[in-house]
Amino acid sequence: TQMNKNLDYDVLIIGAGLSGLYALHRMHKLGLRAKVLEAGGDVGGTWYWNRYPGARFDSESYSYGFSFSQEVLDEWNWSEHFAAQPETLRYCEFLCNKFNLRPDMQFNTRVTSAHFQDKSNSWKLTDESGKQYTSRFLVTCIGILNNFTMPNIAGASSYKGQAFHTARWPRESINFENKRVAVIGTGATGIQVIQEIVKTVGHLTVFQRTPNWSVPLRNETITPEEMDEIRSRYPDIFRRCAESYSGFLHLSDERSTFSMSSDDREAFWEDLYQKRGFAKLLANFGDINTNKEANDLISEFIANKIRQRVKDPVTAETLIPKCHGFGTKRLPLESGYFEGYNRPNVRLVDGKKSPIESITETGIRTTDEDFEFDIIIYATGFDAVTGSFSAIDFQGVNGIKLSDRWAQGPRTHLGLFVESFPNMTMVMGPHQMFGNFPRSIEYAVGWVARFIEYCRDHGITFAETSKQNVIDWTEHVHNCANGLLANEVDSWMTGVNKNLAHKQKRIIARYQGPAPGYRKRAEDVAARDYSDLILA
Numbered sequence: 001t002q003m004n005k006n007l008d009y010d011v012l013i014i015g016a017g018l019s020g021l022y023a024l025h026r027m028h029k030l031g032l033r034a035k036v037l038e039a040g041g042d043v044g045g046t047w048y049w050n051r052y053p054g055a056r057f058d059s060e061s062y063s064y065g066f067s068f069s070q071e072v073l074d075e076w077n078w079s080e081h082f083a084a085q086p087e088t089l090r091y092c093e094f095l096c097n098k099f100n101l102r103p104d105m106q107f108n109t110r111v112t113s114a115h116f117q118d119k120s121n122s123w124k125l126t127d128e129s130g131k132q133y134t135s136r137f138l139v140t141c142i143g144i145l146n147n148f149t150m151p152n153i154a155g156a157s158s159y160k161g162q163a164f165h166t167a168r169w170p171r172e173s174i175n176f177e178n179k180r181v182a183v184i185g186t187g188a189t190g191i192q193v194i195q196e197i198v199k200t201v202g203h204l205t206v207f208q209r210t211p212n213w214s215v216p217l218r219n220e221t222i223t224p225e226e227m228d229e230i231r232s233r234y235p236d237i238f239r240r241c242a243e244s245y246s247g248f249l250h251l252s253d254e255r256s257t258f259s260m261s262s263d264d265r266e267a268f269w270e271d272l273y274q275k276r277g278f279a280k281l282l283a284n285f286g287d288i289n290t291n292k293e294a295n296d297l298i299s300e301f302i303a304n305k306i307r308q309r310v311k312d313p314v315t316a317e318t319l320i321p322k323c324h325g326f327g328t329k330r331l332p333l334e335s336g337y338f339e340g341y342n343r344p345n346v347r348l349v350d351g352k353k354s355p356i357e358s359i360t361e362t363g364i365r366t367t368d369e370d371f372e373f374d375i376i377i378y379a380t381g382f383d384a385v386t387g388s389f390s391a392i393d394f395q396g397v398n399g400i401k402l403s404d405r406w407a408q409g410p411r412t413h414l415g416l417f418v419e420s421f422p423n424m425t426m427v428m429g430p431h432q433m434f435g436n437f438p439r440s441i442e443y444a445v446g447w448v449a450r451f452i453e454y455c456r457d458h459g460i461t462f463a464e465t466s467k468q469n470v471i472d473w474t475e476h477v478h479n480c481a482n483g484l485l486a487n488e489v490d491s492w493m494t495g496v497n498k499n500l501a502h503k504q505k506r507i508i509a510r511y512q513g514p515a516p517g518y519r520k521r522a523e524d525v526a527a528r529d530y531s532d533l534i535l536a
């Protein structure tokens with residue numbers, strides 16, 4: 001089964017998150033010589049790095065886990081409807097042990113460059129220490145929220161107290177009792193960390209630049225009996241995810257926001273608000289994502305929920321987004337986040353009125369006040385999607401740089417291939433369907449494994465997508481994005497990061513059409529024996 005004995009490996013995989021570990025498993029099943037190179041000290045990717053208090057996914061646990069192994073489904077028990085980071089990390093370790101993946105994973109190995117070798121149709125990767133690795137195929141499993149960004153605030157390095165970015169949280173637990181703590185950032189991460197640490201903190205000051213819509217997660221523990229009942233429904237659960245728009249359990253309501261009386265609509269939304277997880281967004285009327293008037297109505301409904309939950313009216317208004325509609329950015333789900341501001345030891349600083357001016361030796365200075373802190377938490381986000389790729393020097397045929405290929409935004413074929421980058425496939429590359437991540441990962445890895453198997457079985461040593469494929473797919477992705485209000489808003493989902501000078505312009509970073517539509521197109525390529533690609 002060996003592809004070329006002059007190369008170190010048949011397949012190199014970058015990243016040991018959920019994508020990388022499943023990719024390795026599939027390569028093992030093909031009997032290929034594969035290696036995972038991972039910057040972190042162990043498996044888990046996102047779940048390895050993001051150890052901040054309160055970290056968890058917003059997908060129902062049983063819709064998040066992989067579906068490919070009946071044994072895993074039989075043996076693994078989720079303890080909560082929305083499991084927290086330690087449990088998901090254990091899940092990654094469990095998969096790793098079950099499929100004996102560790103021997104082919106190399107940790108503490110940060111890949112700095114990946115260059116295609118024209119003469120040998122192979123990839124040469126170099127790590128931070130200068131060590132090199134060669135292979136026929138390269139599979140990138142580098143995630144979309146991996147390269148964290150510190151705020152571009154003057155003086156951050158002068159601060160003498162403890163400071164952590166949520167994505168580089170230390171392994172030892174941090175005690176917040178009697179401590180004066182600051183959190184900068186109120187995205188999905190900030191909201192999770194804030195609602196957790198208010199339970200023990202001495203005093204918390206939240207620096208909010210832009211408020212976010214957020215609705216209740218409604219997490220609960222899963223009893224062993226309930227887990228058995230869920231297990232019996234797995235085929236149904238995964239079928240439902242496969243049918244849904246973005247891989248979640250929640251199916252969108254076909255009706256229009258304006259199809260009913262305001263009383264009936266209110267009752268429908270009231271009911272949705274009580275439901276678990278992303279139902280509030282995904283099982284809502286589809287037109288809230290495209291129609292400004294519809295979106296204004298649901299936004300007002302959610303705004304009133306915030307007004308009911310936050311006692312101080314000024315704080316409540318500060319927490320209500322005024323410049324973007326409900327669901328137009330990644331919707332954070334919360335558990336008591338808003339009630340946190342009713343505590344006497346929690347203060348919200350409105351960055352619109354008093355922006356942060358600098359970080360000092362002892363704390364934070366806004367335009368009108370000096371604050372002292374023992375701990376500063378940066379929940380300031382990531383150089384998302386393309387950032388994972390710009391962190392590595394990718395070069396394709398004739399030394400063409402990926403950063404040049406994507407200078408005007410990502411251009412891909414199915415989010416799997418890039419023109420001039422032969423023998424390279426991306427798992428969760430830009431323009432792939434994201435949604436409920438493991439559902440998308442499982443499909444993409446399966447697609448890539450079948451493709452590599454085909455190449456091996458047909459003696460193909462060179463596989464590249466064409467310029468036309470890239471033009472067509474990029475156009476399709478842009479067409480799918482058309483009319484969605486989310487694309488008129490700055491957020492990591494539109495590729496904007498205000499801390500990075502080169503990320504001020506919105507791009508279409510994600511495939512935003514229906515997941516079944518994505519899979520149909522990808523299956524068609526496979527069904528045509530990959531003849532859309534240039535194979536040699």
Ligand code: NA7
Pocket residue numbers: 145150151152153184185186187188189190207208209210330351356379380381382492498499
């Ligand atoms: P996000 O969603 O990008 O949020 C970052 C937050 O940090 C957001 O509130 C930013 O405000 C704020 N921020 C960033 N830089 C600054 C500076 N310089 N000053 C003040 N405030 C700042 O990242 P998350 O980690 O919360 O979430 C990313 C994804 O990870 C999440 O969607 C999940 O899928 C997992 P802004 O809105 O830019 O005004």
